[in-house]
Amino acid sequence: MTLSTVRRYQSGRVQQVGEHAAVIGGSLAGLCAARVLADGYDTVTIIEKDSLSDDSSFRRGVPQGPQIHALQEAGRATLEDLFPGFGEDIISAGGLLIDGASDFKFYDEGGFLADGTKRFPMYFATRPLFEHVIRRRVTSFENIELRTGCQFRDYLFDSETMTIEGIAVREGSDQKHIAADLVVDATGRTSRTPTWLDDHGFDAPDIDEVQIDLGYCTTAIRRPPDDRRTFFAAASPPRTRGGAVFPVEDNRWLVNLHGMNGDHPPTDPEGFTDFAASLPIPQIHRLVETYPQVWQDIESYPFPSNRRVHYENLDRFPDGLIVLGDALASFNPIYGQGMSVAALEALVLHHVLASVRGPNLALAFFDRVQTIIDTAWTMAIGADVQFSETTGPTPPGTGMFAWYLSRLTRKAHSDGELRDALARVASMEHPPTRLLRPSVAWRVLKPEILRGEHTSHVSSKAESRKTS
Ligand SMILES: Cc1cc2nc3c(=O)[nH]c(=O)nc-3n(C[C@H](O)[C@H](O)[C@H](O)COP(=O)(O)OP(=O)(O)OC[C@H]3O[C@@H](n4cnc5c(N)ncnc54)[C@H](O)[C@@H]3O)c2cc1C
Incomplete structure (x- = not known):
């Protein structure tokens, strides 16, 4: 539901x-x-x-x-x-x-998702x-x-x-x-x-309990009032690290770094910055280096399991x-x-x-x-079972769904309608079964050659370099 x-x-x-x-x-x-x-x-x-x-x-x-x-x-x-x-x-x-659909820059499975329609x-x-x-x-x-x-x-x-x-x-x-x-x-x-x-x-x-041994760290940095840049880079196997920057009240960005399976981000400023530099997108690290930290501390929260x-x-x-x-x-x-x-x-x-x-x-x-x-x-x-270290009971079909989701996400690098479909499920507007509808499944499963995949993949890579 x-x-x-x-x-x-x-x-x-x-x-x-x-x-x-x-x-x-x-x-x-x-x-x-x-x-x-x-x-x-x-x-x-x-x-x-x-x-x-x-x-x-x-x-x-x-x-x-x-x-x-x-x-x-x-x-x-x-x-x-x-x-x-x-x-x-x-x-x-x-x-x-x-x-x-367009201001939230979402990086997953090796690329930024295309803007939604x-x-x-x-x-x-x-x-x-x-x-x-x-x-x-x-x-x-x-x-x-x-x-x-x-x-x-x-x-x-x-x-x-x-x-x-x-x-x-x-x-x-x-x-x-x-x-x-x-x-x-x-x-x-x-x-x-x-x-x-x-x-x-x-x-x-x-x-x-599905064990993930996640480490979560957040701090706040100063934000120019008109700058609303928003980034999210998801951890996806084999990369255990991810991060996010969200604009919030009082002219701040919250910067979050996280790591699955014990790869926890450090809470000292230097270690935090180094961890940010290890993410697959440069934008989060750049913001951390450019704008001063406004909280005294980097707050950590260990999260062992779903x-x-x-x-x-x-x-x-x-x-x-x-x-x-x-x-x-x-x-x-x-x-x-x-x-x-x-x-x-x-x-x-x-x-x-x-x-x-x-x-x-x-x-x-x-x-x-x-x-x-x-x-x-x-x-x-x-998403979590894609990491081989994740342990615990998983519902039947989870592995197949994870495979499909991963393919869908990669296709969404160049397909705004797939991003729409994914966003509506991730935001709990639609049930995951919507992603299996023929109109979506066709876009996910059709052979790459039929949709000019090669060219759009190249242009999606160019796009991710452009997003700053
Ligand atoms: C690290 C982290 C990040 C998260 N990020 C997101 C996110 O991005 N988006 C999202 O939607 N959700 C997120 N969540 C989940 C979100 O914080 C919770 O789902 C949401 O706060 C609802 O929680 P709750 O009200 O059930 O419990 P809680 O927020 O944990 O509140 C429990 C309340 O009960 C009170 N209480 C406990 N014991 C007693 C007692 N004996 N007597 C009286 N009062 C008591 C506590 O003081 C507290 O006020 C995140 C959670 C974590 C841990």
Whole structure:
């Protein structure tokens, strides 16, 4: 399920479901969930362990905050539906809008992709700014309360009815109970729900982990106000290294370097610059050498594995509990999917609230959300398994899909329509199966001689030298 196949948000569709819902975690997934719950519950309480300031600064509870974040089209469009005017809010808070088809210079499989033929908007900002804008919109709802400095301790569980009836929290030095008809776990990748289930007589869910041992490093450099150059060079085998430069607020570029399978970029300025010089495109290194670093540090984030928790396969699951966002699945960040998956999951929750009542709510949610996770998982794992060091369970057909994707990407060096098709799948607008449609497959598989491949390959190489 992707943006094109999930029904859009429909105001007024959800009638009263219950009195009170509690969301644990006030990050992207928790905020989006609270937004849709506010339609069906009299009040919604978000609890967040961090003390939040009224700005877009980094915070401890979201350690990936300083890392470069791309917002894909599925996320942008869904956030725009949930919070009309979201894009304008990003711009007025200092974010930038570029054309994803032509301004985003994307290098993969040995060349820059041709410009796409259809324009689409891409917003660029730091992750804290995205979150800040959404948080401001969520807290403007009269029936949503955000309690910061409030730490989740435990679920309140009735073992006779097998129902979660609320949460126990620590707020300052006080221990409190918050009763709720529905509890949403949006605590991110370190969610304790699997262990809690195991400790309370339920089966622990199966967890798929695909190990990639990725090192991620980001810093900010000064950017001339009118310069919006945007580059992304993907790691592709046998080259484990990649990098990106995204324009963000306050006249900065975020510069990211990453390496798969233990080839982690260094965090000292000299080592960082040398790593940038080793990328297959010179543009990122040139910008790092030309413009001064504005953050004191180079922030690193080790990311060991793609991770997916299979609650949908459990025979028994407590009523009154839902898990979403990174707590449900988290993906290799190179592909920029997490925020969009979180927004789409909130959209699924919206439709589930409109159509399902009582104990089946969680099961219906976990079932319906699988197709969204499948899409993101297929794309992430499909690319990651191209590295022979990647280990872990891979869905059937992944190897063949990876081969096809690699060929498609190479063809997209000189074919704008293939770039369109690829971009729409990578941005979770269309499902990966769209890439197998005859109109696309023909362009990918037809013999090179028939399409003047030799000449376009040469001109694509010339083009990549021109892109500066
Ligand atoms: C290095 C990196 C780069 C990424 N790049 C991208 C990208 O380019 N594009 C993209 O779309 N996504 C990206 N992501 C993913 C994205 O950051 C997440 O998918 C997104 O933030 C949604 O996460 P979440 O809200 O589920 O969890 P998180 O953002 O992890 O938030 C969890 C929240 O729960 C709170 N919390 C945790 N425990 C408790 C507790 N006990 N009590 C109360 N509160 C608690 C935390 O303080 C935090 O606010 C990246 C991730 C990483 C790691």
